[in-house]
Amino acid sequence: MWTTSNPAIEMPALFERGADTISFAGGLPDLSGLPLTELAAQVSRQLRLGGRTTLQYTTPHLASSLVPAVAELMAMEDVTARPEHLVPTAGSQQGLLAVALGLGNPGEAILCQTPSYPGATTAFRTAGLVPVSAPSDVDGVDPDALREEVSRLRADGRTVRLLYVNPTFHNPTGATMPVPRRTALLEACRELDLLVVEDNPYGLLGFDGTTTPALASIDPDNVVYLGTFSKIFAPGLRCGWLATPPALTATLRSVGEIMTLSPSAFAQAILAAYHGKHGWDGLIADFRAGYARRAALMTSALADVLGPEWDWRQPAGGFYVWLRHRDGTDTASFEGAAAAAGVSFVAGRHFSVAGEHADGLRLAFSYTPADRIAEGIRRLGKALSPVEVA
Numbered sequence: 001m002w003t004t005s006n007p008a009i010e011m012p013a014l015f016e017r018g019a020d021t022i023s024f025a026g027g028l029p030d031l032s033g034l035p036l037t038e039l040a041a042q043v044s045r046q047l048r049l050g051g052r053t054t055l056q057y058t059t060p061h062l063a064s065s066l067v068p069a070v071a072e073l074m075a076m077e078d079v080t081a082r083p084e085h086l087v088p089t090a091g092s093q094q095g096l097l098a099v100a101l102g103l104g105n106p107g108e109a110i111l112c113q114t115p116s117y118p119g120a121t122t123a124f125r126t127a128g129l130v131p132v133s134a135p136s137d138v139d140g141v142d143p144d145a146l147r148e149e150v151s152r153l154r155a156d157g158r159t160v161r162l163l164y165v166n167p168t169f170h171n172p173t174g175a176t177m178p179v180p181r182r183t184a185l186l187e188a189c190r191e192l193d194l195l196v197v198e199d200n201p202y203g204l205l206g207f208d209g210t211t212t213p214a215l216a217s218i219d220p221d222n223v224v225y226l227g228t229f230s231k232i233f234a235p236g237l238r239c240g241w242l243a244t245p246p247a248l249t250a251t252l253r254s255v256g257e258i259m260t261l262s263p264s265a266f267a268q269a270i271l272a273a274y275h276g277k278h279g280w281d282g283l284i285a286d287f288r289a290g291y292a293r294r295a296a297l298m299t300s301a302l303a304d305v306l307g308p309e310w311d312w313r314q315p316a317g318g319f320y321v322w323l324r325h326r327d328g329t330d331t332a333s334f335e336g337a338a339a340a341a342g343v344s345f346v347a348g349r350h351f352s353v354a355g356e357h358a359d360g361l362r363l364a365f366s367y368t369p370a371d372r373i374a375e376g377i378r379r380l381g382k383a384l385s386p387v388e389v390a
């Protein structure tokens with residue numbers, strides 16, 4: 001049953017609290033580089049030439065015109081797309097709920113990399129699953145500690161069959177799981193009979209243009225992969241996909257159909273038409289360059305203002321910088337000072353799976369205008385400084 005005690009996902013954080021507040025809270029993409037005039041022409045063309053088809057209901061299969069476009073994206077992270085095992089979603093958020101409803105049973109545990117994207121843990125809880133922290137370090141989930149945790153859970157009589165991870169440019173830490181860790185983790189999951197749910201919205205947003213092989217490229221038959229156009233095109237189209245192990249495709253396709261009846265043929269047609277004309281490279285390169293620039297502005301400003309009590313790492317891609325207070329202070333205690341200084345962030349407790357990470361703090365550099373970042377970090381530095389006792 002839905003209860004209002006389910007934590008909000010990110011929506012409250014998306015909107016600035018006051019006109020002058022500089023927000024580092026919402027993980028919104030920057031759409032200023034989207035070629036809107038060109039898109040408007042394509043939308044008009046789509047409507048004129050195919051409107052009665054693309055505005056109609058369609059089947060829960062990825063539009064055939066979009067399959068090559070998705071295959072090209074997945075190939076960038078070494079995944080070979082199997083067209084018959086692609087399932088359209090209305091974005092990864094819906095995909096996460098579909099996975100939880102289709103593959104889990106109420107009361108079962110789902111192991112989650114920790115910290116985790118709150119939209120995922122909330123979706124899992126909504127489906128009746130119980131998120132449990134998968135022991136994680138800076139490189140992601142630790143396979144040996146995972147073995148111990150799974151043994152402990154099963155010895156307690158708990159059923160656990162799923163592991164949720166966001167291995168590349170992770171939300172909220174920005175970290176990427178190295179390849180040897182990926183291989184070791186996948187081996188452990190096979191051994192433990194755990195199916196991996198790989199959430200990958202940011203994988204193509206490495207600042208230097210390099211990519212890391214997706215988990216689905218290493219063990220495609222034991223990974224459900226979630227892809228989305230939200231961060232490499234536009235979230236307003238609400239378009240994404242699952243790449244599923246063959247044994248699970250029919251179930252996930254049915255759950256998707258139950259949830260949305262039909263994917264948006266129109267949104268898929270717009271994406272396919274854009275890809276057919278321009279390919280992905282130019283747009284993705286522009287996104288990468290824009291985010292790299294903002295990340296550099298943010299981290300150089302952070303280096304100037306943060307004291308030694310804050311631990312943080314330079315992001316190599318994605319949307320986020322994660323700070324940790326070395327003394328374990330709950331960062332929610334800085335929210336009032338931040339609001340007073342005119343800046344916002346998301347406190348670590350929102351990313352916790354089981355109460356941990358209150359000492360963390362997420363800053364999104366993706367959406368703040370470049371010329372406001374230094375000023376925002378100056379305000380943040382003021383808000384996070386130890387209070388001087390007179």
Ligand code: PMP
Binds near residue numbers: 090117171240
């Ligand atoms: N997973 C992660 C890790 C995310 O950061 C987000 C968006 N913030 C989503 C899934 C959902 O994305 P969408 O539904 O727009 O595809």
